[in-house]
Amino acid sequence: MPRIASPSSARTRERVLPEHARLHNLVLVLRSLFHGGAMSRADLARATGLTRVTTSGLIAELIGEGIVVEKGTRASAGPGKPAVLVDLDRVGLQVVALDLSGADEYHGALMDLRGAVIARRRVRRESEESSSQAQAAVVGLARDLVQAADSRLLGVGVGSPGVISEDGVVLEAPNIGWEGVPLRQLLQDELGVPVVVGNDANAAAQAEYTLGETEPDLLLIRVGRGVGAGLLIRGMLVTGTHHAAGEIGHVPVGEDAPDAPSCACGNIGCLEAWISVPRLTAALHREGADREAILRGAGARLGTVLAPVVSMLNLSDVVVAASPTLFGDIFLDAAGENLRSHTLGRSHAEVRMRVPAESEEIVLRGALVMVLSSELGIS
Amino acid sequence: MPRIASPSSARTRERVLPEHARLHNLVLVLRSLFHGGAMSRADLARATGLTRVTTSGLIAELIGEGIVVEKGTRASAGPGKPAVLVDLDRVGLQVVALDLSGADEYHGALMDLRGAVIARRRVRRESEESSSQAQAAVVGLARDLVQAADSRLLGVGVGSPGVISEDGVVLEAPNIGWEGVPLRQLLQDELGVPVVVGNDANAAAQAEYTLGETEPDLLLIRVGRGVGAGLLIRGMLVTGTHHAAGEIGHVPVGEDAPDAPSCACGNIGCLEAWISVPRLTAALHREGADREAILRGAGARLGTVLAPVVSMLNLSDVVVAASPTLFGDIFLDAAGENLRSHTLGRSHAEVRMRVPAESEEIVLRGALVMVLSSELGIS
DNA sequence: CCTGCTTTGTAAGGCATACTTACAAACATG
DNA sequence: CATGTTTGTAAGTATGCCTTACAAAGCAGG
Helix, strand or coil, X not given: CCCCCCHHHHCCCCCCCHHHHHHHHHHHHHHHHHHHCCEEHHHHHHHHCCCHHHHHHHHHHHHHCCCEEEEEECCCCCCCCCCEEEEECCCCEEEEEEECCCCCEEEEEEEECCCCEEEEEEEECCCCCCHHHHHHXXXXXXXXXXXXXXXXXXXXXXXXXXXXXXXXXXXXXXXCCEEEECHHHHHHHHHCCCEEEEEHHHXXXXXXXXXXXXXXXXXXXXXXXXXXXXXXXXXXXXXXCCCCCCCCCCCEXXXXXXXXXXXXXXXXXXXXXXXXHHHHHHHHHCCCCCHHHHHHHHHHHHHHHHHHHHHHHCCCEEEEECCCCCCCHHHHHHHHHHHHHCCCCCCCCCCEEECCCCHHHHHHHHHHHHHHHHHHCCC | CCCCCCHHHHCCCCCCCHHXXXXXXXXXXXXHHHHHXXXXXXXHHHHHCCCHHHXXXXXXXXXXXXXXXXXXXXXXXXXXXXXXXXEECCCCEEEEEEECCCCCEEEEEEEECCCCEEEEEEEECCCXXXXXXXXXXXXXXXXXXXXXXXXXXXXXXXXXXXXXXXXXXXXXXXXXXXXXXXXXXXXXXXXXXXXXXXXXXXXXXXXXXXXXXXXXXXXXXXXXXXXXXXXXXXXXXXXXCCCCCCCCCCCECCCCCCCCCECCCCCECEHHHHHCHHHHHHHHXXXXXXXXXXXXXXXXXXXXXXXXXXXXXXXXXXXXXXXXXXXXHHHHHHHHHHHHHCCXXXXXXXXXXXXXXXXXXXXXXXXXXXXXXXXXXXX
């Protein structure tokens, strides 16, 4: 069962052989099926531009690999031979998804390609966990879910906080206490299935893009213990020169304000110090706190930091994935207002700020998408 | 003479046929030649991974089209049959490049592929020029230079201020008074050669990337009458949802400062109001002005605006293309200091701020690169 | 009911592309 | 001067998509 080309390998600066063309076209068929749903070979041919003959050949290969299945004939809607529907095996293929970004637990699920959860596990994080203890906990969680699979397992996807290299090495994740942990290799050796590891905010952005209906340029902000962001440009993840794209928690904002908070990093007025969940919660519990004013203020700080980014990238879609109790309409409206007032100029920029659907599961869904992308080329 | 595939057409979501593969490999050969200089067919085969046989075939086609020429045998450096060097016809192929971003003139040049200027023309802009007068002036400038070509002309590249769509329509360019001018189509109809039109800052960024030795992620800031930026991520231009990426002139910064300037757009503290050439010049000529303090202050404003962008994208290379008399070391150091102090956190970010080589000609060189990219796939 | 039309899916043969193998040409070196 | 090395090309093979042709299976109208 050869791994289908990832889209990045198609955009590469390397020579193209006939077999590469076929891989590209296979991915094209898979994408069409994933986003278009069950359809006939003839439908697929029209969707991809390939001929019926070629499409049939590709589908035959995919059926042979167990990725695509026939779904019976379509209730005929006109003249002609009735079509046989084919589709991705959305329930027969399974993926293990891990979300390591929780404040006090590791969360994982066994899912099918629809994102339906077949099994779920949570592992509490110990308060003073060592790096290797954390690794053992994550490996155990993954193994448990891999063993729960009762059908073909495509792979394991992991969304982790921190800075993560392209080959799945966690370069630094202070929240977990990791530094230079080759998590992907480690899990793959332990489990014997393909593993892909990525930053949690990046995973969430990919989930929103692939599973939702969004612009190809998409910014997703995640607020938890820290503040992180995932950014897609033309559907492609922006990783940055040192894999640290999206690390905006320590940009100072309003650092001259009288109430500017000091940050754990030593600076004053870091975005994280204004709006992270612990800091915001603490501010709200202070004596005589004006809840709405505090939330509005926090939202405004986020808007101010995002304004240059949104202007520079000409974004129109900003998603805030965070606990809705804190980051609800008050916060979001303030952020949006401030963002718009700071980006107006003569631009047509109509920035939309919104909350993602099912934000609770968004990192798990992102981990699923990462596997779909690396194993099947779907994005 | 078929137009060679642009790299963007290779990354498309369309089916791949054998001929597309060949086009891709042709581009690969051209890129290797462009960046590697004259070499033998065998060298090229090693550089691209293609076989000598295939490489010879591709080169034969390129020689047939007059894009590549043989440059004689190499002074032998070892045993074996001496190699015949081939190279892009760097002096026999010409390009017309236009820079419309000047404050009081349109500037154009006939160049060879090395960027050497063969002919140069400047057209003064009238102070109260209408849209159609400006169009006529640009068409005349282009025609003049096209007629000056004494060898094969690859095409015409235009770097223009303003917001420009992918198909070369100037959606809005307040400085020139254009709105919805289909400049690419217009010039192509008039001149009968391929034309490509792009934003001036984007052109400059492409010049720096393709002609210099930079990271694939690159931000270039242009300061003139306004402030604009060109951004490359993985060597690909970021255009934004409405083609307005890089329009950062009207992001407010330090708007609460006592000396915050008001902007023509009606807001207060727009970046452009702090650092644009006219505004900065005016500030320096004010009674009792402290030149260094003003320049440092302006630089700091730029650094503050860029900090969220640099953090979000994890950039390491920021280029400032502007008049060196105003935007020299004082300005640049202040910008860099402020940028670093606003992005430090725990990131390894070593942001380098620098001035491009030959910044006077950078838009012309960018226009050249745009033609190379669209006609030959070189980037 | 039957013929004709439409659509689906497959089979056979052709074209394009890159690869492998083989070889001639030209030069350096011992 | 023979040998080995490198370059560049020729001939044949493998892969992949295309075009053309056709069987299968249904609807529609006479």
